Amino acid sequence: MKKDELKKAIEKEIKSWSGASIYFYPAWECERMDVAGKFFALLGQDKEGNDILTVKGIPQENIELRNVFEWIVPGYYTNKDHWNSILLDKEQFGEEKLLGLLYDSYGLVVSKLPKKVRETLLEEK
Numbered sequence: 001m002k003k004d005e006l007k008k009a010i011e012k013e014i015k016s017w018s019g020a021s022i023y024f025y026p027a028w029e030c031e032r033m034d035v036a037g038k039f040f041a042l043l044g045q046d047k048e049g050n051d052i053l054t055v056k057g058i059p060q061e062n063i064e065l066r067n068v069f070e071w072i073v074p075g076y077y078t079n080k081d082h083w084n085s086i087l088l089d090k091e092q093f094g095e096e097k098l099l100g101l102l103y104d105s106y107g108l109v110v111s112k113l114p115k116k117v118r119e120t121l122l123e124e125k
Contacts, residue, residue, distance in 0.1 A: 001088055001091065001094070001095060001098065002051070002088065002089075003043060003044075003045075003051040003088055005095075006043065006053065006088065006095070006098060007022070007031055007043060009095050009098075009099065010022060010031075010033065010041075010043070010099070010102065013099050013102075013103075014033065014102075014106075017035070017103070017106055018035075018121040018122065018124045019035045019036055019110075019120075019121045019124060020033065020034070020035050020040075020106060021033070021034060021035075022043075025042075028042065028044065028077070029044060029045075030042045030043060030044025030045070031043040031044065033102070033106075035106060035109055035110055035113070035121070036110075036113050036117050036121070038109050038112075038113065039109075040055070040056055040102075040105045040106045040108070040109040040110075041053060041054060041055045041056070041102050041105050041106075042054040042076075042077075042078075046076045046085065046087075050087050050088075050089060051087075051088040051089055052076055052085040052086060052087055052088060053085070053086045053088060053098060053101075053102070054075050054076055054077075054078055054083055054084065054085045054086075055083065055084060055086070055101050055102055055104070055105035056082055056083055056104075056105040056108045056109060057082065057083070057084055057101070057104065057105065057108070058108070059081045059082060062074075062081070062082070062083070062084050065084060066084065069091070070090070071086060071087040071090035071091045071092070072084050072085070072086050072087075072091075073085050073087065086098065086101070
């Protein structure tokens with residue numbers, strides 16, 4: 001999937017996710033998705049110019065995904081245990097699976113937010 005197509009799908013999808021936003025982050029030259037000031041995904045390019053989506057995951061599951069899919073690599077510019085980068089020009093999941101991984105990443109970040117912040121997010125729904 002191309003980065004521009006994915007960005008449009010992400011923008012449409014995360015509108016329903018409490019507290020989620022997407023915006024251009026000039027310091028890293030990427031689209032940053034965050035909730036309560038914490039990023040849960042990045043949409044940009046690696047140093048070779050490949051379009052990538054970087055999402056948070058459970059470390060053991062991240063390793064399993066990397067072992068099964070050659071287009072999933074350790075997170076670019078992120079903690080390699082907790083983040084994966086998906087090479088968008090090579091991935092074969094399709095929009096639904098990518099959005100599922102993105103939602104899982106959102107959920108992991110929300111689960112680590114302070115209780116009061118999580119409660120506020122629930123009230124926004």
